[in-house]
Amino acid sequence: MDATTSVHPAPGDGDSTPTGSIAALRRLTPYLRPVRGRLIGSGAAVLGSMVCGLMIPLVIQRVLDGPVATRDTGPLPWLLLAVAVLGTAEALLFYLRRRLVARASTRVEAELRADLYHHLQRLPISFHDRWQSGQLLSRAVSDLSTIRQFIAFAGIFLVVNSITLVLGLLVLFWLSPMLGLITLVFAAPLVMISSRYESGYQVLARRSQDQVGDLTTTVEESVLGIRVLKAFGRGPQLTARFLKQANDLRNTELAKYRLQAKLWAAILLLPELGIAAQLLFGTFQVVDGTMTVGTLVAGVTVASYLSWPTDSIGWLLAESNQAATASARYWEVRDARITVTDPESPRPLPVDGKGEVRFHDVRFRHSGSGREVLRGVDLTVRPGETVALVGPTGSGKTTLTALVPRLADVTGGKVTVDGMDVRDLRLADLRTVVAMAFEDPVLFSASVRENVALGSPGVTDEDVRVALRIAQAEDFVDRLPWGLDTRIGEEGLSLSGGQRQRLALARAVVGKPQVLVLDDPLSALDVHTEAEVEHALRSVLSGVTALVVAHRPSTVQLADRVALLDGGRITAVGTHSDLLATNPDYRDLLSTMDESADEESVA
Template identity: 75%
Template sequence: MTEPKDEPARGQNLAALRRLSPYLKPVRWRMIGSATAVLGSMVCGLLIPLVLQRILDGPVASGDTSALTWPIILAVVLGATEALLFFTRRRLISGPSTRVEAELREDLYRHLQRLPISFHDRWQSGQLLSRAVSDLSTLRRFIAFAAIFLVVNSLILVLGLGVLFVLDPVLGAISTVCALPLILISTLYESKYSVLARRAQDQTGDLATTVEESVLGIRVLKAFGRGPHLAATFARQARALRHTELRKVHVMGLLWAAIIILPELAIGGLLLYGTFGITNGTMTLGTLVAAVAVATYLRWPTDSIGWLLAESNQAATAAIRYWEVRDAPVTITGPTRPRELPDEVTGHLRFEDVRFAYPGADTDVLRGVTLDVRPGETVALVGATGSGKTTLTALVGRLADVTGGRVTIDGVDVRDVDLTRLRTVVATAFEEPVLFSASVRENIALGGTDATEQDVRQALRVASADEFVDTLPWGLDTRIGEQGLSLSGGQRQRLALARAVVGRPSVLVLDDPLSALDVHTEAEVEHALRSVLADVTALVVAHRPSTVQLADRVALLVDGRITAVGTHSDLLADNEEYRALLSSLDDELRGEEVA
């Protein structure tokens, strides 16, 4: 499932842009100053034709060249002021616009970190990436340029028409008649372009997802020879995006054609009427030249309307896409009045009639789970695929919240504990050991607040990872590749264990820590696990008999319920369902070894 792709309504576009106003508040005076500078610049440009009129109808017409000095100086001053104000506009707005972009991006990233795992399960990473990068760049361009010039150019068009009316009412009327269709044409094409802009942005997100997944899954693609298949998928998506972009160009081309031809018709009308006026003696040459110069000066404000409307539409759809993610509810939050855990947390973990159902699901995944994990005890959670083991472990650190019952640590409901405090008490190592493109030190230090060099070294020793880390080219400073794929499975797993214990948690949750390891690597990690589990309360999801034997007790989870709890030997002797499950796990393991 990906994000919704509804076509935006015009009111929705405006509302999405208006919601950005809190981010613009700190820089509003810079924006106003930038708009004022560019307006002043263009007013200077409009005044130059009036100076030209005075020159032609005064000193030139009378042959008095001595009177040219001051008008020429005035024209030069107006031109220099126009250039200076234009430069000032850019200096005023460039910094604030990039600051707004950075704040929006930072806010979005923080929100993504707060959103529940269920949100990230539903959304493609490429769609999120396109919103955080390309969409926010579109908004920056709108803030820095399109928004300002859309207002200023509209004002200049009105002022320019006013100047033409002052020069001659008929000249003003001719230009106004040619300008009025712009409103209708722009409105007609604006709605079409808005739909295409949203579609192109969504398709860009899909394309980014395909690229990202093909890069991250390159080993799978090569192993199964599926590179050509994904290349065909990529090409199909690229062609769809190209088709949408060409349709955007087509719409823009029609709009630009109309916008360009109307000013040309206006200038033609001005020349025709002016020629007759000069011939009849009802108009001076200076007036006609000034009118044509004003109409020519208005060409860029007129021509730019189409492009500015397109940029505004793209910015509006970018804002809608931004708010789609930013408005996603943060369902797991810290309590308003958190309860304090004891200073010395023992790690007594209890599940009390716990129920859980995914949003929108008709049935519960967990159906009244009750389990007591005593301080310092290791309990292995065993069950068939789909029985709810991983879901249960996610509830301890509040990666998900119960929909019924409660989970407690030392008698305190985890929902009543401050989230930051809870996640220093509870550490989790996942089935797939995810590592980041950073140094070994940075990867380990993620597991503990303000972890020192000594803490990192101690965690590596506990996880039996210190020896292989010391053999890396730069030791702790060695950068490991994306997802740690430059390391072996056992090395990744041991680094994940070190990260889990570096913060000295009281409760450790391990989701199948020996999964996908060969026999020799399993022995290495198992040795590390024995050291890791010695001093903490641990809940371990077990898919291998060797993991079960690390536990003090075993809990059998069947269809979302705990059906038996006991030692491995007791359950093996007394519980037929447990024996059958362990036998199936043994068969799967032998099959993996043979393969």
């Protein structure tokens, strides 16, 4: 809802061009610097192992052209020892490479994930309103896993295998220029084939990763909303939606595999044809006496050894493309602008503050639609006073309350607490003075104590109990199996609506805020539960400055004054009885509230 947030690519609409994705991959460089030594060491180790592997055919050449050809076995033990040493060194270097790269790649993944999570916490509410949770989850889990795999394997081997191919060709040219030329002629077309493959795979990789995000969203919504789906019998419809998304993902994956299959066919065929041509040419050379058997065997062995670096090109390019796309998706979120920030020169909170809240000609415009929701709101909430904010649906009540703790920032005018513009205060300081409870009492999979103390981590058990007592929640908490230590299930669904709402109120007051902002705390409660929470509210509102969004007459009657918001402006302010007697718009709105409350009571 923050009007100043810049518009970022929607999921699936990001830069999927190879150039853009590769640039996104390059932006990971700062995360790689701390582990650069390990990565270089890992690359050097694997290159060393490949060099050892390339040297073994040269030893084989010496065996065939020496002891075998001359029937002199004197040098044979030393040559066999050389093969054993080279083989052992190859294995040890591969082991060293794995040890070096594992810690480095997982460290980069952990830092990327921590930065992403921290960034998500600081982004404005408007960003989270636009993005599906499944898309964010897929970027934080599967995309970062893809990047880690690239750092640990594909990125290193793409470089090392390329160097190995060059070194292998040099060895072949040294053994026999013609053997090297044959290998080069059959390997060259792979460059063109791989380039064409890369551009097509890039598009499919991005599509697949976005579809994974959509599928994750559907699964998450199905699990969290299982009660609603069962109650309305919508399971089959959502299952059909899930199956369609899963089938779309399957088709995209099959398209990727078809593309890979074509490349693999070429990659496997061309080197094998090259080896056949080497054998044909080499056989005639051996028969003519212009090439030794050892040279031919060494040449074919080197060409065979180069099959893995050659064959892996397609797979490594695929992994590189997926990592590049994953990086682009990662930076789509990390580049989202944080608009609600601490001021450069924050002002301290007034020592003698009493909690007066004032809206001065407040305006707010949504960045996406450009629609101005608030058009000059002027309202003062005096210290210790409770003001109920009422108005028709869509009048901007929730938006107005979000401006006090700076969940969003005004686009015109200002909001002050004790005469200080909230934008001049550190967010942490402001949110110790201003607490908020939302229409939907969100609880977390943690203990009662942790849920109540969420916004005030330094509070004691006694502070938690005082807050529970104020919110009329202490009795039912004591009846839970382990009291304050009882773990609440996901979203608190193991508790009743009234219990969840009272815990949310306890969480709002545990830090002893001067200002309390409540967004429709009695919404969606039955009559009995409403009475419980209303009783708790009377206790909670005592002695604090409170701005309460009200959708029920019972909530309005808790307030000292009522402010009517309509058309983006405050059109009337007064006591409930005064407005009821003098303002026809308020009477009409209240009658609508009564009808809604009656319908909910009957339901």
